[in-house]
Amino acid sequence: MLETRDLTIRFGGHVAVDHVSCAFAPGTLTAIVGPNGAGKTTYFNLISGQLPASEGTVLLDGQDITTLAAPLRTRRGLGRAFQLTQLFPNLTVRENVRLAIQAREAGRGQGGGWGGVDLFQIWLDRQAWIDEAQAILAQVRLAGQADAHASALPHGDQRKLEVALLIALDPKVFMFDEPTAGMSVDEVPVILDLIRDLKSRRDCTILLVEHKMDVVRELADRIIVLHNGQLVADGEPAAVIASPVVQQAYLGMAAEEPA
Ligand SMILES: Nc1ncnc2c1ncn2[C@@H]1O[C@H](COP(=O)(O)OP(=O)(O)OP(=O)(O)O)[C@@H](O)[C@H]1O
Numbered sequence: 001m002l003e004t005r006d007l008t009i010r011f012g013g014h015v016a017v018d019h020v021s022c023a024f025a026p027g028t029l030t031a032i033v034g035p036n037g038a039g040k041t042t043y044f045n046l047i048s049g050q051l052p053a054s055e056g057t058v059l060l061d062g063q064d065i066t067t068l069a070a071p072l073r074t075r076r077g078l079g080r081a082f083q084l085t086q087l088f089p090n091l092t093v094r095e096n097v098r099l100a101i102q103a104r105e106a107g108r109g110q111g112g113g114w115g116g117v118d119l120f121q122i123w124l125d126r127q128a129w130i131d132e133a134q135a136i137l138a139q140v141r142l143a144g145q146a147d148a149h150a151s152a153l154p155h156g157d158q159r160k161l162e163v164a165l166l167i168a169l170d171p172k173v174f175m176f177d178e179p180t181a182g183m184s185v186d187e188v189p190v191i192l193d194l195i196r197d198l199k200s201r202r203d204c205t206i207l208l209v210e211h212k213m214d215v216v217r218e219l220a221d222r223i224i225v226l227h228n229g230q231l232v233a234d235g236e237p238a239a240v241i242a243s244p245v246v247q248q249a250y251l252g253m254a255a256e257e258p259a
């Protein structure tokens, strides 16, 4: 479904992602691990189109999307967690989710027919979107904040809203870059439950960058390891975690991570 071939980006003389070739099958969750600065986020940026590749290709459903602009990749089903800058801070949480649903429907060529003459149908569509938005907010445990302005949410709830928007878009590929970063201990399980949910209920491809090895061990079907921009290990979680390259990388990383 999603594949990169020799995907590479150079910043000046620095090769941040170095000829990474990897295929991600539907129905699997692949964790991408590696020390700080290994190139994990940059790899995501290349896949989602936030950065242009210096070399190599990105394929989605067998089609070369390497030079497609990011929004067109989203339309093809690549779902990168939203950045807060992509939210409408002055709209409510529910309205933000409703807009993501509406964008999805517009991308599919249904609904969103504001120019149409069937006003009743438009009203029905809009009501259906609002109901769906409310259901998604319940799923991410934000139902109680539906009427709050997006900008007023505390950090942990903003991260949940990012996941809600991604669910609303209903992509084929879900990309999460440290989804629990900065969350309090009691909020982390909510996000992990959501990812677990996505994994069990849908035939989607999930890519997860995560530093917490207990999370990775529990959720991942497969782990790939990036180190200095290169793919240095790829396989079953237990085998990869036990491999010398990961032990070494993570011993190194443990020293940099706050306790
Ligand atoms: N836009 C950019 N311009 C120049 N260098 C960049 C740019 N983006 C990333 N880099 C460099 O590429 C390397 C990989 O960075 P990246 O953010 O992908 O690492 P990471 O694996 O996500 O690390 P972390 O675990 O800390 O999030 C780093 O050396 C970083 O400084």
Ligand SMILES: [Mg+2]
Residues within 6 Å of the ligand: 040, 041, 042, 177
């Ligand atoms: Mg990163």
